[in-house]
Amino acid sequence: MALLVAACGAGDEAANSSAQGKGGAGGPVAVGFVVVQPTSVASTTELPGRTAAFETSEVRPQVTGIIRRRLFTEGAMVRAGQTLYQIDPSLYQASANQAQANLSSAAATAEAARIRADRYRPLAQAEAVSKQDYTDAVATQRQAEASIAQNRAALETARINLNFTRVPAPITGRIGRSLATVGALVSSNQADPMAVIQRTDPMFVDIQQSSANLLALRRSLQQGDVAPASANVRLKLEDGSDYGFAGTVQFAEVTVDQATGTVTLRASFPNPQGLLLPGMFVRATFAQSVNQNAFLVPQPAVARDARGAATVYVVGPDNKAVQRQIVAERAQGAFWVVTQGLNPGDKVIVQGTAKLKPNAAIRPVPANTPQKVQAPSGKAQPGGGATRSGG
The missing domain is CATH 2.40.30.170 (Efflux pump adaptor protein, beta barrel domain)
Incomplete structure (x- = not known):
């Protein structure tokens, strides 16, 4: 009989301790909340x-010829204007020399035509020669001057082509492998570049x-x-x-x-x-x-139904749990970013939400509040003192 009374006494103490931790049988459930305020949240x-x-530039030849030298190291940095390849300039040097000679010949012819026209002018005025002869002399002079301009342009073209035999880097950057080797024939209309430079x-x-x-x-x-x-x-x-x-x-x-x-x-x-x-x-x-009016809500506070709608519990009037439907489309770290459904100053329940029901009575405390554990009112005496008092 004494053992039965002792067991009953121990069971009552355990039940009372459990009831105190849960707010009492049927009493308000202790929950932790945080107060939310709008803040600026970056999306x-x-x-x-x-x-x-x-920058990317393909090195391409502008004249046709045989490559005589490659003047760069593959994979190295090159500067804009730096010579990368030397194409055989022999033919282009000859063309430039011929254009120079043609220009000199045209200049000599023009000088003779000018002198002839100057001599015919007074003779035509004195009617010593016909006016037609003077007109022909002037026309010949002008043709000779035009020939000078043509040959000067041809010389300039020949010099440009001669300069193109030295293939420069269009931009500053790192050059890749050479796609053309020494001795290869290149042309201005070829499909493949000689090399590629990238900045x-x-x-x-x-x-x-x-x-x-x-x-x-x-x-x-x-x-x-x-x-x-x-x-x-x-x-x-x-x-x-x-x-x-x-x-x-x-x-x-x-x-x-x-x-x-x-x-x-x-x-x-x-x-x-x-x-x-x-x-x-x-x-x-x-x-x-x-978003300058978003709320950061801890993730444990947000629940989702079968359709994916997000909800939270907030502390309502008379300490009742009020369920709110919110819009929380994305997370940021340990928080959900809530854009609709909350108001400034709402107390969102973040702890003790597992068994909450709408409009349930609650005992709200700030989240992470330490639990107060009370010491028992008396100690059991060795030898079953509680049994003796109840016996």
């Missing part, structure tokens, strides 16, 4: 992209964004729901590491790719170490807009 987007050289500092990154998302963003900006964000962009490389430099968005294409339904955004990044190479796959993270 961060992560999109795929490809790197592209800032990789800075570097472009072409980012693909859905045209539907871009349209929604522009409408939100026009309606004033969100404000434009800064154009800073961060990169994540193919191995998952973060690129150390930030870039800026330069522009967005004015047309939509019909095959993919995307719009290309181009960003520019510094690349002093040459870490970015043309054609690399990267992921770009940037903020396109800022």
Whole structure:
């Protein structure tokens, strides 16, 4: 009998302790809440992209001839105007010499025609020669002067072609492998370039964004729901590491790719170490807009039904749990970004929501409030003192 009384006493104490921890049998449930206030939340987007050289130039010949020398090291930096190839200049030097001789001949002929016309002028006035002879002499002089201009232009063309036998670098950048070797025949209308030069500092990154998302963003900006964000962009490389430099968005294409339904955004990044190479796959993270009236709600406070609708519990009048339907389309860190359904100063329940029901009585306390554990009123005496008192 004494053992039965002792067991009953221990069970009563455990039940009373459990009831105190839960607010009592049928009493209000203790919940933790946070007070939410509107704040500015950037709409961060992560999109795929490809790197592209800032400038790309194909080195092509402008005259036909045999390559005599290659004057650069493959993979090295070259400067604009630096000679890369030397094409055999023999024929072009001969053409320039011939054009120079033709110009000299034309000049001599023009000088003789001028003197002849000057001599005929007084004779024609004195009617010592016919006026037709004087007219012919003047016409011959003018033809000779025109021949000088023609031969001067031919000489200039020959000199230009002679200069083209030295193939220069169009831009400053890093040159790739040579696609033409010494002794090869090149021509001005060939399909393949002799080499390719790329400028990789800075570097472009072409980012693909859905045209539907871009349209929604522009409408939100026009309606004033969100404000434009800064154009800073961060990169994540193919191995998952973060690129150390930030870039800026330069522009967005004015047309939509019909095959993919995307719009290309181009960003520019510094690349002093040459870490970015043309054609690399990267992921770009940037903020396109800022919602100035959003709420950051801890993720444990948000529940979703079978249709995906988001809800939270807030502390209502008379300490009742009120269920609210909210709009929380994206997460940011440990929070949901809530754009509709909450008001400034709402007390959102974040702890003790597992068994909450709408309009249930609650005992709200600020979240993460330490629990007060009360010491028992008396200690059981060795040898079953509680049994003796009840016996």
